[in-house]
Amino acid sequence: MxxxxxxxxxxxxxxxxxxxxxxxxxxxxxxxxxxxxxxxxxxxxxxxxxxxxxxxxxxxxxxxxxxxxxxxxxxxxxxxxxxxxxxxxxxxxxxxxxxxxxxxxxxxxxxxxxxxxxxxxxxxxxxxxxxxxxxxxxxxxxxxxxxxxxxxxxxxxxxxxxxxxxxxxxxxxxxxxxxxxxxxxxxxxxxxxxxxxxxxxxxxxxxxxxxxxxxxxxxxxxxxxxxxxxxxxxxxxxxxxxxxxxxxxxxxxxxxxxxxxxxxxxxxxxxxxxxxxxxxxxxxxxxLDAKNAAIVTKHADIGLAVSECLLGALSFNGQRCTAIKIIFVHKDVAEEFTRQLSAAVEALKPGLPWTDGVKLTPLPEPHKPDYLKEVIDDAAAGGAKVINPHGGITSGSFVFPAVVYPVNEGMRLYHEEQFGPVIPVVPYESIEEPIAYQINSPHGMQVSIFSNDAKEVSSLIDPFVNLVSRVNINTQCQRGPDVFPFTGRKDSAEGTLSVHDALRAFSLRSLVAGKLNEQNKTLINEIVNDNDSNFLSTKFIL
The missing domain is CATH 3.40.605.10 (Aldehyde Dehydrogenase; Chain A, domain 1)
Structure with a gap:
């Protein structure tokens, strides 16, 4: 150490x-x-x-x-x-x-x-x-x-x-x-x-x-x-x-x-x-806030789930509203998933921003290393462990990512948006457990579901689209592409952003109207033909 x-x-x-x-x-x-x-x-x-x-x-x-x-x-x-x-x-x-x-x-x-x-x-x-x-x-x-x-x-x-x-x-x-x-x-x-x-x-x-x-x-x-x-x-x-x-x-x-x-x-x-x-x-x-969950079922491709959860949880050190901030794993596959996830985290390259191939960099918020230690210690007091060998080791502004398992609802990591390189993993037996988590959560941005069983995925899509704004199938949570709507439920967002939605969010539909009679036809044609109005216009932008 x-x-x-x-x-x-x-x-x-x-x-x-x-x-x-x-x-x-x-x-x-x-x-x-x-x-x-x-x-x-x-x-x-x-x-x-x-x-x-x-x-x-x-x-x-x-x-x-x-x-x-x-x-x-x-x-x-x-x-x-x-x-x-x-x-x-x-x-x-x-x-x-x-x-x-x-x-x-x-x-x-x-x-x-x-x-x-x-x-x-x-x-x-x-x-x-x-x-x-x-x-x-x-x-x-x-x-x-x-x-x-x-x-x-x-x-x-x-x-x-x-x-x-x-x-x-x-x-x-x-x-x-x-x-x-x-x-x-x-x-x-x-x-x-x-x-x-x-x-x-x-x-x-x-x-x-x-x-x-x-x-x-x-x-x-x-x-x-x-x-x-x-x-x-x-x-x-x-x-x-x-x-x-x-x-x-x-x-x-x-x-x-x-x-x-x-x-x-x-x-x-x-x-x-x-x-x-x-x-x-x-x-x-x-x-706004988000505590996006990943759900790894017993029918998941574990290698794929680990790869996507790693990207989702630790891109830019997990400092993204769209980051995966808690992972629910079925008990039947929890041991293999956490073993592979821990190994994948340990293989990530730490360094300064200009280091070739760097995946983990220092944290900008001065208080963040102390906060992350607090929530890790809180989980440890409740019976969880940091299961990757170097998890949570800190030097100055750098914190090596910690995989914390098994996390439960009595721990701060279960509820708080850590916004940093700590990955809480929760074992579950019934799919109702992660559904209940999402129902009770104050956040509702995204969820990632990992399973290759079509009926199982179908049964999860229908409830989750009404609990979050985006359901990702065998894919990390993310914002893009920018043409897709980006929003959330509950405390996670108000309004929708995408390239098209944002233009609508910052504007109002307005209209100019009049009775369709000869007098108005002449008037409108004159305005349009003389280019006297920027609003009432038939100009076509190519």
Whole structure:
């Protein structure tokens, strides 16, 4: 054990041993974007320490300082909101009244400028949240693909809306219109991609945005602020920096936020929604807590189940809302499953983000190693064991994954979303046990079912589609592809995200209608032929 801990500590190397192309210079952000200007900041700043630790002279490990960013106050947050309100101008602003083609052109300009920052943003993903080089590249490139897919989806929606509809003596054109000011807050685990899955559709539908970066993964947005400034009219994108508990409640309390787009905990989402004086006016697009279960039946292909559960539970160290966070295994196959799972976990390669083939990296949250030890110790006190030889061994910000078995409902790991590299395994005898777990769980995002018995799978699909939003068959829980709906039940989500669904989530069906008589025919034809209206139009975007 001590030898392995020393091996883990040895992976943290001095700065001169880090490959030159992956070294990072400190970035001290002293400006923020509001009303189309990069405003200087001379106040309090927050220091950003990387999960990548550096050995000190005394042999201890120290998180490396990689930069600082503004800790703004309610005053700056209010200024940002006023800029967004002014740019929207009760729906009369340049951005909400702009043609779809015009907004697409602005978004394409942003994508071009964003792509120029790829190298730096990828590097900051590695250093700020400990994501591997390969996964950091994948996150950036997937985000670009998502934006382009969103543009294509909007073109498709607009093409379908370019015709007039006639019914019961009325003629109408039905399009989608923006909702107003959107407060957009993303998560630390996918600080670029998941943030942009709400930010981009909100923008392209004509809303103005207040954008608050996540606590971990803040600096990586700094290189993109100039792109936002240059690509969009002033006041359309405004940044809100500062401590969430300080700057966001006041924004919500004004009642001037029309949409809350938030990815994080249900506790925070509930608190923010309650602050709004007229909740009926607030649209919420939320992706929240999850405790996704895998169910391995006695008819499962054990090798396949182990492979998929390994990916589902430990991709990016299990720090995903879509991660498999608890595994139910039939008692008849539990011994073989846990044996193979333990061996597969032990074979994973730990290292720093740029290490070739790395599968396990340091954790960005400073408190996380202590928390994981707490829940493992709690399970041990209840009779469970860490069954893989190096499970739970910690060095600095790194925790080697622990397979904990047998877990039961009296343990914290049975209920709490661990959001880290700990895999609780629960043996079961009756299939009613995992069904009861899902019924009683406050979460309802996804489940993975592993079985090769068609009748057994069928009998599980029907109840589970009414308990969670996605049932995965012999496959890990996951978000993509982005064309698939992404949502959840209970405390796990509000609203649905996919490329198409997100465009609908941040807009409203609006129509222009009139009696189908000669006078209106002449009037409408004149408006359309002279291109006087961006809404009432038959233009066809290719």
């Amino acid at each position: 001590e030898n392995f801990k020393e091996q883990l500590q040895a992976m943290f190397v001095t700065e001169d041993q880090i490959p030159e192309q992956h070294r990072v210079d400190e970035i001290h952000q002293r400006e923020y974007l509001v009303n189309g200007e990069m405003r200087p900041w001379n106040g309090e700043v927050s220091e950003v320490y990387s999960p990548v630790m550096i050995p000190a002279a005394d042999g201890s490990l120290q998180r490396k300082l990689i930069g600082t960013y503004p800790v703004c106050t309610e005053t700056e947050a209010t200024e940002a909101m006023e800029a967004a309100l002014q740019a929207y101008d009760n729906g009369r602003g340049e951005w909400p009244t702009m043609s779809v083609a015009g907004r697409i052109k602005c978004m394409e300009r942003f994508v071009y400028k964003m792509s120029e920052q790829r190298t730096l943003v990828v590097k900051l993903l590695m250093w700020e949240i400990g994501k591997s080089y390969a996964d950091s590249i994948k996150e950036f490139d997937r985000t670009i693909e998502y934006i382009n897919a969103t543009i294509d989806a909007l073109k498709d929606i607009d093409r379908q809306s370019s015709r007039f509809e006639m019914a019961e003596g009325l003629v109408a054109q039905i399009r989608r219109s923006p909702l107003g000011v959107v407060l957009c807050m993303g998560p630390f685990n996918y600080p670029l991609n998941e943030t942009f899955t709400t930010l981009i559709p909100a923008l392209i539908m004509g809303n103005t945005v207040l954008f608050k970066p996540p606590k971990h993964g803040t600096l990586l947005h700094y290189p993109l602020l100039e792109a936002f400034k240059d690509a969009f009219p002033k006041g359309v994108v405004n940044t809100v920096y500062g401590r969430g508990a300080v700057v966001t409640p006041g924004l919500m309390a004004t009642g001037k936020i029309n949409v809350l787009a938030f990815i994080g905990s249900s506790k925070v989402a509930n608190d923010l929604k309650k602050r709004h004086p007229k909740v009926n006016r607030l649209r919420a697009v939320l992706s």
